[in-house]
Amino acid sequence: MKKLSLFIISILMIGLLAACGTATEEGNETSGSEGESKKVLKMATSADYPPFEYIDTAKGSDIIGFDIDLVNSLAEKTGYEVEVQDMDFNSLIPALQAKQIDLVLAGMTPTPERAENVDFTDIYYTANHMIVSLKDNEVKSVEELDGKTVGVQLGSIQEEKAAEIAEQVSLKVENRNKISELIQELKSGRIDAAIIEDTVAAGYFEKDDQLAGFTLESSEEAGSAIAFQKGSEYTEEFNTALNEMKENGELDELIIKWFGGKE
Incomplete structure (x- = not known):
């Protein structure tokens, strides 16, 4: 009787362990499926x-x-x-x-x-290109860039625009890595103007009343x-x-x- 009881208990334990093992495996699969990272x-x-x-x-x-x-x-x-x-x-x-x-x-x-x-x-x-300058020394036309130093962001489309303008008037082009650097250079007097995208320039105008600018006429945006x-x-x-x-x-x-x- 005792042996029979032990046998029955053993069978029950094996079944329980097997059930636990199956639940764990299924839980991992569900977790992996639902929690799969993108x-x-x-x-x-x-x-x-x-x-x-x-x-x-x-x-x-x-x-x-x-x-x-x-x-x-x-x-x-x-x-x-x-x-x-x-x-x-x-x-x-x-x-x-x-x-x-x-x-x-x-x-x-x-x-x-x-x-x-x-x-x-x-x-x-x-968007369009804009010529940005200081109100105290405002540049109001492309012709007024003649003999001046213009800043552009390195690697930007504005570099190409500066090259186009340089075919019309004599100017020196300075490159900087960041737009914020161009604004700093402008305010320190190291450049006379900068070519910046109009929507970006608008953000700087809101924060700094020393800045002025005009949008360049272009057939292509x-x-x-x-x-x-x-x-x-x-x-x-x-x-x-x-x-x-x-x-x-x-x-x-x-x-x-x-x-x-x-x-």
Whole structure:
């Protein structure tokens, strides 16, 4: 009887352990399925370009802006997570080419030269060039740039614009890594004017009443697009999601939030 009882207890214990083992395995599978992490894409930007991307020091060290909101919306639609890192603008395309990052959102214009090295989505925003100067020594026309020193951001589309203007008037061009550096150079008198995208310049005008500017007349607007590695599998996915945001009004909502409705 005792042996029988021990035998029955043994059978019950084996069954219990087997049941526990099965539950644990099934629990792991469920946990793995439900808690499966999304693929993380590495994005780089140049966080000196408000309202596209910048660091609001009053609220911390996080990078915020139109491009950041845009990429977060696109990542949600495509099922990815995005890690954002800051680097100098002229380092962005080399970083893509070296496959150190997966994508770039930085108010970047898809020029033919850039398109030789990276892939671009459709344009998601357009803007114009502006000549920015100090009110005390205001430059009011391209002709007034003759003999002056003009600053532009290194690697930007404004470099090309400065080269175009240099064909019309005699000027010296100075390059800096960040827009904030251009403003500092302007206020210190080391440059006479700077060429900056109008929406970005507007943000500086709001904070600094010493600045003035005028928009350059142009038949072509400088559009911004998302850059990916050449042949990237993500370009088409993000472009599809971007066009969805254009069609359903989500992109317009972001434009109104960050640019006050400018299209």
